Every structure is written in C-alpha cells, then in structure tokens.
Amino acid sequence: MTTQVPASLPATDVDGASSGLAEALAQVGRGEELSEALAERLLAWVGRHDWQQAEGPGPYARHVVSLGDAGEVMVATWRVAARAPCAPHDHGDASGVVLVARGTFRERTFVLDATGLTRTRERVLEEGAVLSIGRGVIHDMASIGDGPGVTLHLYAPSPAATRLYDDVKRRTLLVGPGSGAWLPADQVLDETPWAAPKATGRVIWIGYTTLYRDGGPKFARAAHTLGRELSADAHAKVVVQAVESKAEFVAAMSGFRERGEALSELHFIGHSGLYGPMFRTTSMPEQFSPHEWANLAIPFSHDAAAYFHCCRSARWFAPFFARTFGVRAHGYHLYTTFSRRKDRFRWDLAFLRTSKDRAAPLYVVALPGKKSHGLLASLAKYSHLAPTEKMTRFDAAPDAPAEDRSYDAVADLYDAAFQDIGVRRAEVRWIERHLPARASQGASLPRVLELGAGNGSLLARLAPRIESGLGVDASAGMVERARRRFGRLKNVAFEPIAGPSLPCDDHSIDVVVSMLSWRYLDWDPIMAEIRRVLLPGGRLLVVDMVALPVRARDAPRFLKTKLDQARVHATDARFRRDLRRLVTHRDWATMLKHNPMRAEHEYRWYFESRFPGRKLELLTVAFASRVVAFDSGPLARDFALPQSYP
Known part of the structure; x- marks a missing residue:
C-alpha cells in the first residue's frame, strides 16, 4: 500500500525538515554517508509524527513524503511482529539510505549467480541504525521486533523502476515506481526468467527426522542405507542430514544455495501429515503450511526430483510439491513401514541380534496392512506374499492453472443449504456457550473476527451479542453472498482475503472464531496474524471436522x-433437499479433493502444545470423522508462538 503524505508536512516542521531532507538526498546522490547530526535530526522528525500502520498485501506500507528529480523520501510502517521479509530487490541506478526510527530489523544482501540468489551478509539493525545501500545492491529487510516498526528511506535519484528477485519462480520482475517490494507484485513492467542452475555434479540431499513419534533410530538407518546406495554414483555428492525442525530444514536448503549447489534429488524420510513432513515432537509439532512451502527457496537443478518416503505422501502433498516447485515429486498412497527388503516386507528383528545386524540395510516401504486393508492384508504382509507399493510419480506442470481451493464453485449450493446455520446445532451451540459476554477490556460487547465466514450465517446469528463482527473468506463468491444476505446488519461486515493476512488493526479483536474452516488455513502463519490482532485477554475459538474412524x-x-441429524432432517425438508444437492455435486467432490480433512491428532497436538493446559473437546462422531472444538482461553498480549520458523 502506498499513501501520499501532504506536501505541506515537511515544510511545517519547526526544525526545518525540508532542508534536512534536501541535504540528505544530496549526500545520498553523491554516495556519501549521512552525518550523525543529520541522521539524528531526520529520526527525530519521523518520531514526531503518527504514521498509519501497515495494511494491504505486503509486510509494510509506503508513505511517500516527497518525490522529484532530486530523489524520493518514503516512510515505511511495518506490521507488528510479522517477521516476513520484503522481497529481495534493488533500486536500479539509485543509491539509498535507510534509517531505523522504531523497532528492530534484519537485513540481508544477495548476489544473483547461476544457482539463483546467494546470501552474502545478514545483520540486525536496532533503533537509530543508518543503513547505506549502493547502486544495484540486492537486499531484503524484515521487522523482527515485538512492536511496530518504522523506517525512513531516501533514494537519489528517484528510482525509475525497482527489480524484484523471485527465487521461488526463478525470475526478475521489473515493477513501476511506487510499487512495494513484495510478491505477488503489482505494476509489473517486465519479467526476465533466470537460466537453469548449473551444477558441477549431481547433488543429492537425504533428510530425516528422529524425534517425531516413534521409529527415530530406524529412520536414521533407512536414510543412511539410501545414502550408501546413491553414493555408488561416483559423480554424485550425497548429503545425509537429520532435520528436526522447520528452521533446520530451511537452514539446510539455504546452505546449498549459499554454496552455489543445486539439488538433483531431495529425499525426506520420516513421518508426514496431510501437508507433508512433520518435525520436532508430538508435544510441539511443526509442519510447513502450503503458504510456507510456496515461499521457500529450494535450489533445484534442471530436471530435479523429490521423493517423500513417508505415509500417504502421494495423497495430496507430492502432487502439490510438483506443482509448486516445478520438479518431479514421488510419494506413497499407502501407509509405510520398515523392511529389510525393498520388494517384499521383511520384518526387521535386529533388536534380537548383534550390533552388526542392527546396522544392516533398512528401507521405508509401503504396502497394504491391517490399518488400511484389514486382517487378510496383514496376513499377506507378514507372510511375505504382498509386494511393496511403487512410488507414484507426479510430473511438474508449470503451465497448469493453480488449483482453486475456495468455495467459489459451490457458493450457490452451500448458501442454499446453510441459510440457517442453526442446522449445525452442536457446533453453533458450543460457540454460543464459549463466546464471552463482554469484551476482553471494558464493559462493551466483544468485537469478533470470523475466519472462513462462508455465507455469513454464523456472524449474523451472533450479531445481537457482539459489538462488531468482521467475516473474512478466501472465496469471493461466498463473501458476495454474505454481503447480499446480511448487508442490512449495521454491526457486521465481510471481506475477501488472499493468503494468511488479516485486514485488522493490531490488538483490535476480542474473539477470533473459526467454524469448520481451520483445515483450509495456513496454521502457523495465520496464528501469527491472530496473535497480532487479538487484544490482551482475547481468545481463539475453533470448531472443525477431523478424520478419525x-x-x-x-x-x-x-x-x-x-x-440429532435424523431429527434435523425430519423437521427441515428444505435443508435435507439442499444438502443432498450440495454433497452429490461434482464440484463439491472436487473441492474436498483439494481440501481433505486432517487427522484428529494433528489438531490435538497442535493446539494443546501452543496453549498449555487447554484441551481439545469432542462434539459429534460420524463413521469416518468427528467434530472437535478448542477454546484457547484468555490470552496475554502478543502471546508466545513456539514454532522454530518463521
């Protein structure tokens, strides 16, 4: 977002900020460092004004103070504790200076080489720091403090355009003046693809975990077995590495990029959830969300491949990975186990044998078993009769349209079926019981934010009990129907969102509600946003459907x-008819394919680790699923988020 500050602002400053800015721009244009006195004068000027906090798509908002032939002066206000960096960028032929007026920042510089962006420096900038940026220097910045960040930027001459460096899609974007340094970019003037990374030899990375659930020592054995076999290629560099957290995975990938190495193969051996590899422990689980995966920079070589040796990785994650990174990805449809053979299950009895036997080759394989196919499959498995599953390969489809995970295609059908959200009796009653009667501070009614508001029926039902309500949804079609149906209500509103970014001011919400929508969200990124918007004493209420027979x-x-379901169907013929139309429609089946349910234990371990002492509640049970609920209880201001990344 860019705002234009009134031209009179600098001139009316009693300390003569206009002359200070002009002097500073002249020094920047000559490539000189700002004098300490001038820097202090400019920082004091910034501190005297109340700058509007960041809104919109990027990690910061731009407030243009002056723009002319001499240069550009801009103040940036950064989201509180967003920690998301701006995109790597340069400022063309302009030199620049950044002054940190408030907050703490991390700045990184890069060079663009044959493998992509390679980081050359990283440093922390505290309040009062002055950062000089040379012509053509590629860098990014992130606000890493707990409070709001404010920076003053001076560029001379005024940048005619800015180059953004997209390390995920391997391209350089030329954006117009006034554009923010974030992706996806606006005002794109030109796009230049990067050459495929050149590797001196095949580089193969095998990552594994040992702490999440059981099987850790065997995962290590299987990883080293695979490493020894792949090392038979004399031209390959094989790296076998334990990665126990998201941060360690990111660091491993960054290491390859910084060394100028491109991966020919990536292997992961361990446990997985719906969205791929699981890290850390069951008492503090970590998993990359789709949004986080899409923003990771993994240095793949041309014609690279990825292999996920974990349970059911072909169900959703491997095809997603292939589309996201443009590489071949492989996974299993069945549950995995350990075997002494690749082609048939052979029980590993090394614990009964010598230490030499315990170092014998071991493989992660997939095949039908009791959990997936019943007792007969288990008998075939342990009789060594059933062959193991071959990994399913998913080819990259860079030109394929991105899958639509929203409700847009079924918006009319869903709206018709759930005109009255009261048909979800157990879920609605739980939310009504747990909704506070008063705001977290003061005597007013609570201010509510609903994630995945759908057609707005729940927020409309709560309207008499709340001060204000904002419903957000990724489906523009659902938002349109919510506005059409409930636009008459004075204290509720509905907004579309794209990605894990909430259109709310910091510390402005008493209660965040998510009913039957949490599985669609990017958990860690959206939790960081919830942390930002909740007032002290605010709470999170989640109701969702999970997979568990x-x-x-x-x-x-x-x-x-x-x-209860039979009673509702017997007394509401319209709902029964419209629900049948919804769940039998092919677009509903497609939507569910792109948004499968997550396992019950993923919810339980996630919420109970983030909010110690609080427990997941059970509301309803069906044949293969159930509905659970979670109340975080009152939360402290900027409550701790324990994940290692971001």
Whole structure:
C-alpha cells in the first residue's frame, strides 16, 4: 500500500525538515554517508509524527513524503511482529539510505549467480541504525521486533523502476515506481526468467527426522542405507542430514544455495501429515503450511526430483510439491513401514541380534496392512506374499492453472443449504456457550473476527451479542453472498482475503472464531496474524471436522449424533433437499479433493502444545470423522508462538 503524505508536512516542521531532507538526498546522490547530526535530526522528525500502520498485501506500507528529480523520501510502517521479509530487490541506478526510527530489523544482501540468489551478509539493525545501500545492491529487510516498526528511506535519484528477485519462480520482475517490494507484485513492467542452475555434479540431499513419534533410530538407518546406495554414483555428492525442525530444514536448503549447489534429488524420510513432513515432537509439532512451502527457496537443478518416503505422501502433498516447485515429486498412497527388503516386507528383528545386524540395510516401504486393508492384508504382509507399493510419480506442470481451493464453485449450493446455520446445532451451540459476554477490556460487547465466514450465517446469528463482527473468506463468491444476505446488519461486515493476512488493526479483536474452516488455513502463519490482532485477554475459538474412524468407546456419542441429524432432517425438508444437492455435486467432490480433512491428532497436538493446559473437546462422531472444538482461553498480549520458523 502506498499513501501520499501532504506536501505541506515537511515544510511545517519547526526544525526545518525540508532542508534536512534536501541535504540528505544530496549526500545520498553523491554516495556519501549521512552525518550523525543529520541522521539524528531526520529520526527525530519521523518520531514526531503518527504514521498509519501497515495494511494491504505486503509486510509494510509506503508513505511517500516527497518525490522529484532530486530523489524520493518514503516512510515505511511495518506490521507488528510479522517477521516476513520484503522481497529481495534493488533500486536500479539509485543509491539509498535507510534509517531505523522504531523497532528492530534484519537485513540481508544477495548476489544473483547461476544457482539463483546467494546470501552474502545478514545483520540486525536496532533503533537509530543508518543503513547505506549502493547502486544495484540486492537486499531484503524484515521487522523482527515485538512492536511496530518504522523506517525512513531516501533514494537519489528517484528510482525509475525497482527489480524484484523471485527465487521461488526463478525470475526478475521489473515493477513501476511506487510499487512495494513484495510478491505477488503489482505494476509489473517486465519479467526476465533466470537460466537453469548449473551444477558441477549431481547433488543429492537425504533428510530425516528422529524425534517425531516413534521409529527415530530406524529412520536414521533407512536414510543412511539410501545414502550408501546413491553414493555408488561416483559423480554424485550425497548429503545425509537429520532435520528436526522447520528452521533446520530451511537452514539446510539455504546452505546449498549459499554454496552455489543445486539439488538433483531431495529425499525426506520420516513421518508426514496431510501437508507433508512433520518435525520436532508430538508435544510441539511443526509442519510447513502450503503458504510456507510456496515461499521457500529450494535450489533445484534442471530436471530435479523429490521423493517423500513417508505415509500417504502421494495423497495430496507430492502432487502439490510438483506443482509448486516445478520438479518431479514421488510419494506413497499407502501407509509405510520398515523392511529389510525393498520388494517384499521383511520384518526387521535386529533388536534380537548383534550390533552388526542392527546396522544392516533398512528401507521405508509401503504396502497394504491391517490399518488400511484389514486382517487378510496383514496376513499377506507378514507372510511375505504382498509386494511393496511403487512410488507414484507426479510430473511438474508449470503451465497448469493453480488449483482453486475456495468455495467459489459451490457458493450457490452451500448458501442454499446453510441459510440457517442453526442446522449445525452442536457446533453453533458450543460457540454460543464459549463466546464471552463482554469484551476482553471494558464493559462493551466483544468485537469478533470470523475466519472462513462462508455465507455469513454464523456472524449474523451472533450479531445481537457482539459489538462488531468482521467475516473474512478466501472465496469471493461466498463473501458476495454474505454481503447480499446480511448487508442490512449495521454491526457486521465481510471481506475477501488472499493468503494468511488479516485486514485488522493490531490488538483490535476480542474473539477470533473459526467454524469448520481451520483445515483450509495456513496454521502457523495465520496464528501469527491472530496473535497480532487479538487484544490482551482475547481468545481463539475453533470448531472443525477431523478424520478419525468411529471406535467402540465412541458408541454413545455416535448414536446421539445420528439421532440429532435424523431429527434435523425430519423437521427441515428444505435443508435435507439442499444438502443432498450440495454433497452429490461434482464440484463439491472436487473441492474436498483439494481440501481433505486432517487427522484428529494433528489438531490435538497442535493446539494443546501452543496453549498449555487447554484441551481439545469432542462434539459429534460420524463413521469416518468427528467434530472437535478448542477454546484457547484468555490470552496475554502478543502471546508466545513456539514454532522454530518463521
């Protein structure tokens, strides 16, 4: 976002900021460093003004103070604790100076070489720091402090255009003056693809985990077995590495980029969830979200391939990875196990043998078993009769349209079926019971933000009990229907969003609600945004459907769920008819394919690790799924987020 500051602002400053800015631009244009006195004078001027905080798509907002032949002066206000950097960029033929007026920042510089962007320097800039930027220097910045960040930028001459460096899609974008340094970019004037990275030899990386769930020592054995076999290629460099967190994975990929190495093959051996590899432990699990994967820079070579040796990685993640990174990706449809042979299951009994046997080759294989195919499959497995599954290959399709994970295609059908959200009786009643009667501060009614508001029925139902409500949704079609249906309500509004960025001021919301939408979200990035927008004492309420088959101990809840559903269907013929039309439509099946349910334990471990002492609740049970709920309880201002990345 760019705002134009009134031209009179510098001139009315009693300290004569206009002359100070002109003097500073002249020094920048000559390539000189700012004098300490001039820097202090400019920082004091910035500090006297209340700059509007960042809104819109990027990590910061641009406030243009002056723009002319002599140069450009701009103030940037950064999102609180967003920690997301701007895109790597340069300023063309302009020199620049950045002064840190408020907050703490990380700045990195890069060079563009045959493998992509390679980081050359990283440093932390505290309040009062002055950063000089030479012509053509590629760098990025991120606000890493706990409070709002404000920086003053001076460029001379005024940049005619800015180059953004997209390390994920390997391209340089030329954007017009006034554009922010973020992706996706606006005002793109030109696009230059990078040459394919040149590797001196094949580089193969094998990553594995040892801490998440069980099997850690065997994952290590399997990784080293694969490493020894791939090392038979004398021209290949094979790296076998334990990566126990998201941060360690990112660091491993950054290391290859900084050494100018491009990966021919990437292998991951470990446990996986719906969205790919799992890291850390079950008491503090980590997993990259789709948004985070799409923004990772992995230095693949031309014609590279990725292999995910983990349970059911072909179901969603491997095809997603192929589309996202433009490489061949491989995965399994079935559950995995350890085997002494590749082609048939052979039980590893090394724990009964000598230490030499315990170092024998071991493989991660997939094949039908009791969990997926019942007792007969288990018998075939342990009788060494069933062959192992061959990895499914998914080819890169860089020109294929991005999959639409929103409800746009089924918006009319969904809106018709859920005109009255009260048909979701158990879910709605739970939210109504847990919605605070008062705001977290003061005696007013609570201010509510609903994630995945759909057609707006829930927020409209809550309207009499809240001060204000904002419903956001990734489906523009659903937002349109919500506005059309409930636009008459004075205290609720609906906005479309794209990605994990919430259109709310810092510390402005009492309650964040997500009903049957959490599985569509990018968990860690959206949690960082929830942390930003919640007031002290605010809370998060989540209700969602998860995958877990009915068990014997679930029988009472299962029967109650079925009776409640039968009662609703018997008394509401319209809902019964419209629901059938929705769930039997091919577009509904396509939407579910792109948004499969996540496992119950993923929710339980995630929420109970982030909010110690709080427990996941069970609301309803069906044959293969159930509805769970979570109330974070009152949260402290800027409550801690324990993930290692971002």
